[in-house]
Amino acid sequence: MSSAELAIETHSLSKKFGHQAAVSNLALAVPRGSVFGFLGPNGSGKTTTIRMLLGLSAATAGEIAVLGRSIPDAAAHVLPRVGALVEGPAFYPFLSGRENLRRFDTANRHAPSSTRSARVEAALDRVGLSHAAGKAAHAYSLGMKQRLGLANALLTPRDLLVLDEPTNGLDPQGTREVRSLIRSLASDGTTIFLSSHLLAEVEQVCSHVAVMSTGRLVAQGSLDELRAQGSERVAVNTPDVAEARRVFAVLGLSPDSDRDDHLSAELPRGVPAEAVTAALVRANVRVRGLTVEGASLEDRFVALTGEGFDVAE
Numbered sequence: 001m002s003s004a005e006l007a008i009e010t011h012s013l014s015k016k017f018g019h020q021a022a023v024s025n026l027a028l029a030v031p032r033g034s035v036f037g038f039l040g041p042n043g044s045g046k047t048t049t050i051r052m053l054l055g056l057s058a059a060t061a062g063e064i065a066v067l068g069r070s071i072p073d074a075a076a077h078v079l080p081r082v083g084a085l086v087e088g089p090a091f092y093p094f095l096s097g098r099e100n101l102r103r104f105d106t107a108n109r110h111a112p113s114s115t116r117s118a119r120v121e122a123a124l125d126r127v128g129l130s131h132a133a134g135k136a137a138h139a140y141s142l143g144m145k146q147r148l149g150l151a152n153a154l155l156t157p158r159d160l161l162v163l164d165e166p167t168n169g170l171d172p173q174g175t176r177e178v179r180s181l182i183r184s185l186a187s188d189g190t191t192i193f194l195s196s197h198l199l200a201e202v203e204q205v206c207s208h209v210a211v212m213s214t215g216r217l218v219a220q221g222s223l224d225e226l227r228a229q230g231s232e233r234v235a236v237n238t239p240d241v242a243e244a245r246r247v248f249a250v251l252g253l254s255p256d257s258d259r260d261d262h263l264s265a266e267l268p269r270g271v272p273a274e275a276v277t278a279a280l281v282r283a284n285v286r287v288r289g290l291t292v293e294g295a296s297l298e299d300r301f302v303a304l305t306g307e308g309f310d311v312a313e
């Protein structure tokens with residue numbers, strides 16, 4: 001993919017805190033128009049990377065391009081087109097949601113004051129907060145605060161949204177609200193880069209993913225590509241397990257689960273499930289059922305990171 005097609009591109013990006021490497025040699029390629037999940041367990045370097053992408057912290061080494069321009073050199077040109085939600089925005093608790101947005105917008109010298117009212121109302125509407133716009137921010141639920149943070153990121157037109165753990169700390173209702181908002185923002189064509197430690201979240205909202213483990217990128221691509229890299233499994237239901245086992249052995253399959261009437265194994269590369277079916281039939285194995293399963297993304301990521309992922313909602 002060429003640089004022009006990428007919303008974010010990094011090369012050899014590294015960050016050290018003293019001797020500790022928080023991010024090492026990171027090569028990210030975030031396609032324009034994607035919803036890109038930046039997935040990794042706590043402490044794997046996601047927030048550190050996001051802060052460098054937004055010019056909030058200096059890289060120890062490497063290059064960053066955001067919307068085709070170099071960061072931090074072109075930050076002043078690029079960042080007005082980038083909306084960010086990092087580390088839960090701080091609101092004025094006694095001002096209403098609407099007044100908070102007006103204040104934030106006033107502080108943005110790229111935001112024209114003549115259109116302020118209209119833009120604030122449009123952003124409130126976009127995140128579904130119009131009805132609560134007059135309420136003091138301290139009376140907002142966590143989900144509403146997070147949506148107000150997103151409204152703040154949407155006050156001016158954006159080509160890219162960078163969201164650090166946008167559903168962290170939210171209850172299931174708040175989580176659903178924020179996820180559906182992300183989907184609807186993505187359907188308008190905005191590129192969305194969001195970090196998460198939840199595989200289920202990334203699977204639900206993202207088209208692409210990069211997986212971090214202890215500061216290193218261990219996988220990157222579309223969800224479909226990553227699924228396709230995992231190996232398939234075949235499971236056979238048969239009363240003739242002993243004979244089926246012999247057929248598996250001939251084809252180079254090693255069963256890792258077998259019961260009285262069930263045998264399953266990973267399919268080696270180059271052995272399609274059809275070959276297993278045909279060989280079983282040739283050997284007169286009575287097949288009651290045969291299923292083929294792709295490796296789950298979870299299996300794949302556990303294999304890549306050596307860690308379990310939190311699969312909670």
Ligand SMILES: Nc1ncnc2c1ncn2[C@@H]1O[C@H](COP(=O)(O)OP(=O)(O)OP(=O)(O)O)[C@@H](O)[C@H]1O
Nearest residue numbers: 017021022040041042043044045046047048049197
């Ligand atoms: N300012 C800092 N000074 C020293 N070490 C830091 C600093 N910020 C982050 N680190 C370390 O860098 C590593 C990566 O942290 P980072 O916050 O980027 O991870 P993360 O994937 O975002 O995790 P989390 O979801 O917990 O924030 C961690 O080991 C962390 O302790």
